[in-house]
Amino acid sequence: MSDVKGAGRLRQIARLREAGIAAVIIVLIVVFGVLNPRFLNPDNLGSIVLSVGILMILAIGQMLVIITRNIDLSVGSVLGLSAMVMGMVGRDFPQLPIALLIVVAMVVGGLAGAVNGVLVALFKIPAIIATLGTLAIFRGLTFLVSNNVQVDPEDISVEMKNLAARGLLGVPWLVIFALIVVALAWWFTKRTMTGKRLYAIGSNPDAARMRGLNVTGLTFGVFVVMGALAGLGGAMYVARFATVNPADAGLGFELAVISAVVIGGTNIFGGSGTVLGTVLGTILVGILANGLTVVGVSGFWQRFASGAIILLAIVADSFVRKRIETRQSRETVVRSP
Amino acid sequence: MPVVDCRGVSKWYGTAKVLDDVDFSVNEGEIHVLLGENGAGKSTLVKIVAGLVSPDRGEVSISGTELRYGSVVAAQSMGVALIHQEPRLFPDLTVMENVWIDQRSGAVGKQRFRLSQMGSRTKELLAQLGSSVSPDARVAFLSVADQQMVDIAAALRRDLKVLIVDEPTASLTPSEVTNLFRVMRDLKDQGVAIIFIGHRLEEILEISDRITVLRDGKLVTTVNRSDANEDELIRLMIGRDIDTGERRDSANVGDVLLTVANLSEAGRFSDVSLNVRQGEIVGIGGLVGAGRSELLETIFGVRAKSAGTIDVGGADISSISDAVSAGMGLVPEDRGRYGLILLTSVLNNISAPNLDLTSWHDVRSPRKELRNAESIVSRLRIKVSNVQQLAGQLSGGNQQRVSLGKWLVRDLEVLLVDEPTRGVDIGSKVEIHALLREFADSGKAVVMVSSDMRELLEVPDRILIMREGRLAGELSREEATEEAVMRLASGVAA
Numbered sequence: 001m002s003d004v005k006g007a008g009r010l011r012q013i014a015r016l017r018e019a020g021i022a023a024v025i026i027v028l029i030v031v032f033g034v035l036n037p038r039f040l041n042p043d044n045l046g047s048i049v050l051s052v053g054i055l056m057i058l059a060i061g062q063m064l065v066i067i068t069r070n071i072d073l074s075v076g077s078v079l080g081l082s083a084m085v086m087g088m089v090g091r092d093f094p095q096l097p098i099a100l101l102i103v104v105a106m107v108v109g110g111l112a113g114a115v116n117g118v119l120v121a122l123f124k125i126p127a128i129i130a131t132l133g134t135l136a137i138f139r140g141l142t143f144l145v146s147n148n149v150q151v152d153p154e155d156i157s158v159e160m161k162n163l164a165a166r167g168l169l170g171v172p173w174l175v176i177f178a179l180i181v182v183a184l185a186w187w188f189t190k191r192t193m194t195g196k197r198l199y200a201i202g203s204n205p206d207a208a209r210m211r212g213l214n215v216t217g218l219t220f221g222v223f224v225v226m227g228a229l230a231g232l233g234g235a236m237y238v239a240r241f242a243t244v245n246p247a248d249a250g251l252g253f254e255l256a257v258i259s260a261v262v263i264g265g266t267n268i269f270g271g272s273g274t275v276l277g278t279v280l281g282t283i284l285v286g287i288l289a290n291g292l293t294v295v296g297v298s299g300f301w302q303r304f305a306s307g308a309i310i311l312l313a314i315v316a317d318s319f320v321r322k323r324i325e326t327r328q329s330r331e332t333v334v335r336s337p
Numbered sequence: 338m339p340v341v342d343c344r345g346v347s348k349w350y351g352t353a354k355v356l357d358d359v360d361f362s363v364n365e366g367e368i369h370v371l372l373g374e375n376g377a378g379k380s381t382l383v384k385i386v387a388g389l390v391s392p393d394r395g396e397v398s399i400s401g402t403e404l405r406y407g408s409v410v411a412a413q414s415m416g417v418a419l420i421h422q423e424p425r426l427f428p429d430l431t432v433m434e435n436v437w438i439d440q441r442s443g444a445v446g447k448q449r450f451r452l453s454q455m456g457s458r459t460k461e462l463l464a465q466l467g468s469s470v471s472p473d474a475r476v477a478f479l480s481v482a483d484q485q486m487v488d489i490a491a492a493l494r495r496d497l498k499v500l501i502v503d504e505p506t507a508s509l510t511p512s513e514v515t516n517l518f519r520v521m522r523d524l525k526d527q528g529v530a531i532i533f534i535g536h537r538l539e540e541i542l543e544i545s546d547r548i549t550v551l552r553d554g555k556l557v558t559t560v561n562r563s564d565a566n567e568d569e570l571i572r573l574m575i576g577r578d579i580d581t582g583e584r585r586d587s588a589n590v591g592d593v594l595l596t597v598a599n600l601s602e603a604g605r606f607s608d609v610s611l612n613v614r615q616g617e618i619v620g621i622g623g624l625v626g627a628g629r630s631e632l633l634e635t636i637f638g639v640r641a642k643s644a645g646t647i648d649v650g651g652a653d654i655s656s657i658s659d660a661v662s663a664g665m666g667l668v669p670e671d672r673g674r675y676g677l678i679l680l681t682s683v684l685n686n687i688s689a690p691n692l693d694l695t696s697w698h699d700v701r702s703p704r705k706e707l708r709n710a711e712s713i714v715s716r717l718r719i720k721v722s723n724v725q726q727l728a729g730q731l732s733g734g735n736q737q738r739v740s741l742g743k744w745l746v747r748d749l750e751v752l753l754v755d756e757p758t759r760g761v762d763i764g765s766k767v768e769i770h771a772l773l774r775e776f777a778d779s780g781k782a783v784v785m786v787s788s789d790m791r792e793l794l795e796v797p798d799r800i801l802i803m804r805e806g807r808l809a810g811e812l813s814r815e816e817a818t819e820e821a822v823m824r825l826a827s828g829v830a831a
Contacts, residue, residue: 196434211439
């Protein structure tokens with residue numbers, strides 16, 4: 001029957017897209033490597049891996065949010081706020097273990113996510129508006145709690161800094177955390193009912209309500225998880241940069257995160273998206289940002305390029321979807337009796 | 338004891354009583370058909386049984402337990418499932434995921450998909466329904482018939498007691514209908530109580546055990562299939578009080594204004610040809626879903642035609658701007674969404690489609706707009722405090738007059754109206770009918786889609802009947818009776 005074919009077709013398209021992103025990644029590596037061999041030296045590759053790691057933690061959360069037909073624009077501010085709070089706690093209580101500090105960052109992020117969740121799930125404010133507001137609010141809070149004073153490198157413990165430098169078998173803890181997040185997300189989206197329900201909510205919200213799914217609770221939950229992951233990202237930010245400035249920790253991060261998710265094939269209107277795609281999208285965005293700098297493209301053009309790429313990804317995506325839909329409607333034209 | 342038992346159920350929407358003290362019951366292992374014209378209250382009644390709508394009066398119990406109203410989850414847990422004409426599924430998920438998505442899990446942490454079990458159970462459920470759809474197929478790619486089977490499979494998974502199918506056959510092929518009926522009989526043999534809403538009388542007589550006829554929200558009768566025949570059912574549906582009403586004197590018919598030839602829109606309607614002359618009102622009747630509104634919208638250029646031609650006074654129409662510049666206007670069925678901008682003033686609503694007449698290039702003329710709006714308001718006797726009042730604050734009848742009146746600013750040749758008096762008070766109805774006649778008498782043409790039988794018989798000069806996307810026949814004013822219309826609309830031979 002044609003149905004079985006239908007199942008394969010969509011998966012084929014997803015695979016095709018993932019292979020496409022992988023191909024683009026390889027092309028970028030080759031091009032940047034040729035233009036400036038320094039791009040390929042181990043220090044630079046290590047730096048790419050660290051920035052991709054932080055981006056990945058947030059992109060996974062954002063993917064879950066977008067799957068439910070929502071969006072979180074406040075991720076950069078949440079990262080900044082939790083990095084700031086954690087940095088200050090670490091400075092004022094140097095005896096605290098770093099595991100506890102990471103928990104502090106995740107709790108701060110989770111609370112910020114809960115605020116977003118209440119606004120969106122409970123008060124039914126469109127996510128794009130609610131999180132645009134909290135983007136400014138959380139950035140403002142970062143200035144307030146820090147009194148606009150940055151946390152200096154000497155106030156951040158060596159153990160904390162080592163998270164981005166040492167780890168198991170030479171893999172920094174930062175990267176291990178990112179891989180754990182990816183593995184959990186993969187398991188959650190593929191193997192749990194709750195994961196599937198997130199897709200259901202984004203795919204057809206009315207049907208989700210009519211089937212008795214807890215749309216409010218799940219939407220709230222997904223924002224809390226997003227916040228906690230932004231908090232974890234904040235902790236990793238502190239480890240990597242060894243300083244927190246209220247004016248620029250996580251500033252503009254939402255663009256990179258959302259680009260990564262959308263380039264990875266998550267439907268901006270909800271209902272579909274894969275962890276593998278998001279991982280590839282994140283790597284692409286990370287390589288592009290680093291590579292453009294290394295080959296000497298100015299910061300202005302880098303911004304231009306990241307904006308252009310997100311638009312390109314969305315246009316390509318909607319083009320492919322339209323093609324599928326028209327083909328589909330041609331097949332299911334009411335067969336007149 | 339009946340599985341579904343409705344006692345004295347009444348429901349108002351605003352001031353309109355859609356259900357009036359209806360008693361209705363369905364037994365175990367019975368297929369019970371709800372029959373009635375458009376707007377008789379069938380869908381409202383089944384939505385009440387499914388917990389989607391709460392009645393204003395009366396009680397509903399399922400297997401002897403009172404149904405808490407307005408709770409889909411409660412109705413579901415009592416084993417009630419409603420299958421819509423357009424299945425409510427999750428297109429991005431697989432068949433298996435759609436079937437199991439609302440499965441309550443046991444202990445926290447034990448909610449992992451038992452993939453193999455769910456897959457084989459889904460396959461069993463589908464096999465039981467005679468469907469060979471793969472559990473791993475993506476629902477977006479399934480036909481409507483296959484989607485209905487997935488919807489039913491999801492209902493079967495939860496211990497199904499009551500299955501409601503609301504006009505399921507409209508978009509199915511004959512063999513798909515046959516399969517659906519086989520499934521319904523199987524479920525019936527397993528003791529499921531089935532409520533079926535349908536329009537095609539042959540189908541209904543084939544599948545039903547009992548038939549309940551509703552008319553204007555009231556229960557007319559409940560009969561056993563063995564006691565029913567098509568003619569009797571049509572009479573029961575339309576009622577005995579056939580009202581001939583006031584009819585217009587024969588029109589002074591002139592030249593052809595609108596010619597539609599072999600018009601089709603893939604999947605909606607096909608091969609429709611008609612022409613409308615000066616001074617003529619042509620009615621279009623048929624059941625909901627017959628393609629009438631789509632036809633009007635295509636003539637007006639809202640929807641893209643897939644074949645055929647539309648000609649107004651020599652101009653070929655393929656877009657809304659073609660239609661408007663050729664002198665056509667469309668008053669859509671849903672005035673709140675498409676006919677008016679509710680959150681802006683009556684003045685703006687009347688001005689909006691006529692800015693080309695009142696503006697100098699792009700600069701609006703408030704003076705001309707005001708003059709036009711005031712003349713329309715007084716001509717159509719629209720009750721407003723002033724033209725600045727928001728359209729959304731007006732009554733249904735006055736809203737409809739604004740929706741109609743905005744076109745009368747222009748020198749129209751052809752007016753297309755879709756359900757022109759739906760949800761308006763009787764006074765407005767009479768005036769709108771008079772307005773349409775007056776418009777036609779001034780040498781213009783009107784095409785009117787209506788599901789209101791009395792309106793369809795009284796207002797037009799002739800009636801075209803659509804069924805399943807095609808013209809099923811034409812009735813002159815002399816031939817037009819409720820019975821003749823219903824026969825053509827439901828496909829029962831005379």
